Amino acid sequence: MPQPSEPLPTLKKYFGFDGFLDAQEEVVDQILSGQDGLVVMPTGGGKSLCYQLPAMCLSGVTLVVSPLIALMKDQVDALLEKGIPATMINSTLSWDEQRQRIDQMKRGEFKLVYIAPERFRVAAFMEALKQVEISLFAVDEAHCLSQWGHDFRPEYMKLGRALEQIGRPQAIALTATATPVVRKDILEVLALREPFETVSGFSRPNLSLSIVEVEKHKVKHERLKKVVAKWKTGIVYCSTRKRVEEVGELLHSWGIKSIAYHGGMTPDERDRTQNIFISKQADVAVATNAFGMGIDRSDVRFVLHYEVPGSIEAYYQEAGRAGRDGEAAYCELLFNYADTRTQEFFIEGANPGYQTIADVYQFLQNDADANFEVQRTIDEIKEGAEVKNGMAVGSAIGILMRNGYAERFDISGKRMKGTRLLKPDQALNIDRHALEEKERRDREKLDSMVHFCYGQQCRQQAILEYFGEDDAQTCGTCDICINAFGGSAREPADEDELLIVRKALSGVARMSRKVNGRWEGIFGRGRIVQMLMGSKSQEIKRVRLDELSTHGILKDCGTAYLNELFRSLQKAGLVFTQRGEFPLMTLTPQGEKVMLGKSSCRLVWPEQHQSS
């Protein structure tokens, strides 16, 4: 097999980037070493490059499975612009056109070919594909193959078999949905072979997450008032339209410029209101979860959850709309166990037992808040005895299928052309089993959310672990981190105290290295303390730690004090210990900020130092 070419020069030459983002380099290396893999990064994290760059280094063609024709086209256009030979094959092409592109693939005329998943069902297509040298098979938006994902697509389920049929090339899957169940489904359905798994980029160090247990409405009002007074610009999420209106009026009565937004409004109203917020004519938006997908306002300083959301995924996505500009932002969830009843009601209500298309409309109308996408579809559907717009019905059914409500309702192909007319009394083939499954899964997600609220682990760390980042650190800024000290934590009393912390952190930095923007430890705490104490021991000299500029800078503090200080710094999330063969200490992003004087800190200060 020919050796792949070097990634770095290719990165520069074709993509015009000087370096890698976060975990990209690690992923690319692993792919080029021939391994299957699963890559989980948030949207915008740079997933495409993870397969596009290897595609340019490998000899054959890389097939990319992608669910949306519009996205596919954008990607191909962008690649062509870079001078990369790419194309796509989907149902908008005639069979002759498809065959022609496959012939070109055989002749090695493309490096990347985007393929719609339903193509793999076509026997003639699969036959033709067998003669192509496929170096890599990349499944984008891989969560689509999991019923646990938010965007289930039955065609994706067949990809495992398709892989076998084309001779089982090296395969990788990419997604932004990191929950353990979804990841497990991906590994299983595609039958990835000893895959590497990379989850990265989900941490949001500028968000400070807080959960406040609240039983009375009056207390919720007080919290709301405090948060708005302190943070000014933000979003309040409520579970129901009724609550949105109530909270909206409350804010109004306090003289706060705010908008209220929910799925029950007409599209025009929604656009108008949304624009008021985006254009900064209002400071606070009160909304159901229908709000947020289209909004892009980077200076949102707070997100307040007035009630508990239905899942950790939903919570983090909504909270994540704060602080897009990278500046500090605050997220508070007002948790009352009684509110989980509302979520349970949504879960039960999603199992309406409809039999016909007309029932589907009814359901979509009623559940519009939980399903913004659906609401839009409804807007497209003309009311009347007979449904004229086959395409709109198609996408409504598509949504039902993806959510596991309907099993088989094959309107593909025809749907694209919008020619199929469906009558309201058309019977639906509903999969009761899938419905029950969905209900069970949604209950589990709600349970995880409740568990998270009651939990006593650092909020950020708990979320990252839920998403599968295995080296997640404590954040130092959430309610748990701050309370970890039983209220005895405080900011440095004076410049001297702050300086001690900054010196200690510089010592850690000197004894760590930075790889792709992340700190990695090289030494344990004991060695770092020895160095800061100015030890001249054999061991210190052997690795030349006595030559560091930080050698001995804290010798006045004493070993006992420094050991104690490091324990506090760890609790405060400024340093962390990497678990491994040896515990190695290094800086967290927050620790780096404090070291550079860009941020202060709160910690439990050790007893005054006695020299040891």
Ligand code: ADP
């Ligand atoms: P995702 O598919 O994960 O949502 P994209 O692949 O679209 O993310 O990448 C997001 C953005 O990051 C794009 O604008 C892309 O050009 C940019 N990007 C990706 N890799 C790099 C890199 N190594 N250096 C700089 N920018 C990058």
Ligand code: ZN
């Ligand atoms: Zn924390």
